[in-house]
Amino acid sequence: MLRLRSSILARLLSSSPATSPKSPFRRLLSAIVPAPITGFAAEEYLVSTCGLARPQAVKASTKLSHLKSPANPDAVLAFLAGLGLSGADVAALVAKDPLFLCASVERTLAPVVAGLSGLGLSRADIARLAKLTDHKFRQKGIVSKLHYYLRVFGSSENLLRAMKFCTLLSHSLERVVKPNVAYLRECGLGDCDIAKLCVSRPRMFATNPELVQAMVTCAENIGVPRGAVMFRHALLAVSSLGKEEILLGCSARVEYLRNTFRWTDAEVGIAFSKYPLVLNKSKESLQRRSEFLISEVGLEPPYIAQRSVILGLSLEGRLRPRYYAVKFLKENGLLKCDPSYYTVFKESDMVFKKKFIHPHKEAAPHLEKDYDAACKGEVPTNFRFT
Template sequence: MLSPSPPPAMLLLQKRILLLSSRPRATTALLSFRHQCLSSVTRFATNAYAAAAATAVAAAANSAPFAVEDYLVSSCHLTRSQAIKASKVLSHLKSPSKPEAVLGFLSDLGISDADVAAVVAYDPLFLCAEVDKTLNLRLAELRDLGLSPSQIARLVLVDPARFRRPTIISKLKYYVPLFGSFENLLQALRPNSYLLSSDLENVVKPNVALLRECGLGDCDIAKLCVPVPRLLTTNPERVQAMVAQAEGVGVPRGSRMFRHALLAVAFLSEEKIADKVEFLKKTFRWSEDEVAIAVSRLPVVLRNSNDKLQRMSEFLMSEVGLEPGYIAHRPAMITYSLETRLRPRYYVVKYLKANGLLQRNRSYYTAAQVSEKVFMEKFIHPHKEAAPLLAQDYAASLRGKVPTRFRPEEPRTDSESTLSIP
């Protein structure tokens, strides 16, 4: 860097001093004066140089571009790869002033560093939002709707981009009463935040009206759309086709099972539904009437994988010995877990009957359908004295082990042949 030139006034003073010193009549006092002036000039020049150098450094610092990528890593907690991607849409930022204000807003909401990173990675432009004109205004509007700071924070995390838009207020005013609570709505928003961007008047409301025509109340619609929120945001003509498919599997509108039928066939093509019905008929040896009974009583069987249906058929029909018609009238058994419910309880029921601790005509289905608490109360605890190891063996079967006492086909010693029946 070149040294700054002395100011004009300093040059003039130097010239005058040199002129005086060149005259023969210069006195000692003049020489002393010359020395003092030169010292002052030197000090002035040094200070001026230092000030100019400092000004130059500050100017260079101010003119340096804002390192967006580094800022995203250090202040927003993004990984380097996330920062590289996000910086492409933030290249216009010249200073951290706006991002710092936004980060302060998020911090005041109680959003953690990890969640801040998630927000910025999902929506980098959130860092460019006007805190006073946009974010604080939205915060006030949401508070007026009755949302708590923690609920607002979760809403930001669901969809930061939609949070910044004023239309979110009208959407929430419609959705919260429909879903019954903000918490229910939040469950639907997590897998499908498009609820906040879909066209209320031309898409969502017509779909809700159609579902109400099918006999579904708002509570039923909420239960249906929390697991499948796309039912509200899909083209109304497509939803009408789903309603027709639900009726086509034998469940009429207005029936108690219609919601379950609609859930079962949602977004399945007619070909896939027909293929599943044929597979059920073949696997469980059901007639047309029997498969219609099973599907109408529990439409969700259409959602079970072919592998699970095959394993259920082999267990219920080959091992337990149940008839096809019996299963068709009790399709709930097909939906239970084979490993943690059906097989362990079958072992218990079979053992109790073999040892005279349970009536022979006691239904296995009764044991299979009750809750775990009820099963323990009715089939395990009453036999603590007669079969003290029953609870232990049942617990082992739940872990995938088959105790020797549950294997009558294997040779056993006298001590293993029963469960200590006095």
């Protein structure tokens, strides 16, 4: 009997019809395979019907020991199949939240789906939510929370993308999320900027409001005031750091930048305001760029601070090959004047070649080939590195 029931449910889950949660699956199952009135082999059911591995089933079965029959789990599985979840999706969901099989379809799951549909979510969106939120999906409060988040994120796609990286529904709207959003608005961020920040760093809205305030203070102290064009980007950079670093005002990072690039405090602020993500670069990466730009290319620290975006460019795949190509041209008298290295580094590859490679095909026929090889990390045979 269990094998027959399992076979029918497995077929339903594998086909995953996009039907209404009020579909006749449950009635069909009850009519074809009457539920036993006593006993429920939870572990075997989880393996044969839900598709869990035996170790997962052993662990999950302890949560289902109170069940006397598979009637409710059958109804839940049919409901999930109706939403469009595959057998693998259901197995993952049940492994994370075995009690999902105990949820009432009529009293909980169907009303939740109806509420989410009323918010404009598609059936595919709702299925993705079920996979992302597991036990939160069987709580009616999910509808009101998602109603708020949809307004903040601007679209279901943005919200679902953020929920892949942050358990937003586990945090209090009133004590945590809403105060953070209100504070960011006070800092001059518009709804569009807040939505972008939400998508890029969703955990920022689920963290302690005091820490968010510390992030703002840190960004301001380094050199990006509220209302500045780069303020959102500065917050994004600061929010990537550890809690202790943020609470200390990012002082260790600022000190390292100051020493590595021989900058003054003001120049650190300028560099950060031009390219906030400099704060997230590793020490090794920054050290290597400093040695190249200052010691080899000969750029002055203030020049680099004003054009700090170049610190985000690939050293081996862009900065070095272009510097050596231009150096080669200068040493061979092929350039009429010295170009700005900022211009050399920031141009797209197509524009760089148009300006510095293609005009010299006759005088330096191997230059483009050698430049391309250098961009790939290969040492060219004819490229002059002296």
